[in-house]
Amino acid sequence: MPIRQSYISRFTHEPIHTVPILPCYTENTLYTAVHSDVHVSNKQQQQQVLKGFGDQVVDIKAKENGHVIVAYKEKGVCIWNVPQQQQQQQQQQEEGLETNKEASEKPKIIKSLKTQNSPPCQLCLHPILRTLAVAHADGTIRIYDKAYNQTHTLVNTHAPISALVFHPQHNDILFSATSTTVANITKWNLSTKQHINYTSHTATITALDISPDGKTMLSASRDTTCNLWDLQKDVLQYTFIGQGEPVEAAGFITPKDTCTILGEELGRKSILYWTIEKQHVRIWNGRTGEFIWELPDAEFLRAISAS
Numbered sequence: 001m002p003i004r005q006s007y008i009s010r011f012t013h014e015p016i017h018t019v020p021i022l023p024c025y026t027e028n029t030l031y032t033a034v035h036s037d038v039h040v041s042n043k044q045q046q047q048q049v050l051k052g053f054g055d056q057v058v059d060i061k062a063k064e065n066g067h068v069i070v071a072y073k074e075k076g077v078c079i080w081n082v083p084q085q086q087q088q089q090q091q092q093q094e095e096g097l098e099t100n101k102e103a104s105e106k107p108k109i110i111k112s113l114k115t116q117n118s119p120p121c122q123l124c125l126h127p128i129l130r131t132l133a134v135a136h137a138d139g140t141i142r143i144y145d146k147a148y149n150q151t152h153t154l155v156n157t158h159a160p161i162s163a164l165v166f167h168p169q170h171n172d173i174l175f176s177a178t179s180t181t182v183a184n185i186t187k188w189n190l191s192t193k194q195h196i197n198y199t200s201h202t203a204t205i206t207a208l209d210i211s212p213d214g215k216t217m218l219s220a221s222r223d224t225t226c227n228l229w230d231l232q233k234d235v236l237q238y239t240f241i242g243q244g245e246p247v248e249a250a251g252f253i254t255p256k257d258t259c260t261i262l263g264e265e266l267g268r269k270s271i272l273y274w275t276i277e278k279q280h281v282r283i284w285n286g287r288t289g290e291f292i293w294e295l296p297d298a299e300f301l302r303a304i305s306a307s
Helices: 085-094
Strands: 021-025 029-034 037-042 047-050 057-062 067-072 076-081 108-113 120-125 132-136 140-144 150-155 161-166 173-178 184-189 194-199 205-210 216-221 225-230 235-241 247-253 259-261 264-266 270-275 281-284 291-295
Touching: 021 057, 029 057, 037 057, 037 067, 057 120, 067 120, 076 120, 120 161, 132 161, 140 173, 161 205, 173 205, 216 247, 225 247
Parallel strands: 205 247
Antiparallel strands: 021 029, 029 037, 037 047, 057 067, 067 076, 076 108, 120 132, 132 140, 140 150, 161 173, 173 184, 184 194, 205 216, 216 225, 225 235, 247 270, 259 264, 270 281, 281 291
């Protein structure tokens, strides 16, 4: 029987938990998750691999004490301890001190967090308290203290959580976003256990970020827009409208010193984001809404980070 018609897939959206490469870094170490493994590299060019049991890595976060928090699609959330002794031994050798080579330990899992039969989809660390938030596919968010003891369970919707961010200046404020047709942003107060919703986007919210002064939040969505929210009044302040392409990553650029690109000075509220179809990186001035710069044809880009 002859084939009358054939169809070719022109475009496929990846689910939020199948990012091919996930980077994460601390001051001295870069952590890169590829498929089921996490590769650890430091400034001394020493590398280690955290074997992930063949299970897809969903998200990864790292603490300065050597703890690496890895969310797996099936296994749940595991806390790895990555010893820093190799780095210390090299420093001792450079200083001419004796070292004990037998003292080095291998990375190991020191704790596993229960997932309650719902796979994790997002991790978030408080920048100061190092409190951990774990979002699950059923819409539940669990909060853990720095010793990984559960302190809160947050439930507002049964939709998967697509983005999380702690307020950097308020220890008890957490923002979460959903991946539904009418995507909501929820502002949680962990002290009062109350919450309010921000509604504007009409597709999955892919990123949340808060400005250095803590007064403004940025949200990015596959509805092709980025929104700026006034966190003092809890209202929408400004909308950046794209050119018809879903926005997959966004954040505030916060240079320590004056930063210029092509002669244009960047304010501390400039926005960086890339689009999945045309795969461009664009930078906008968050104060004026003025377009500043574009990096075209970022074909293999899957994540963005600014320092």
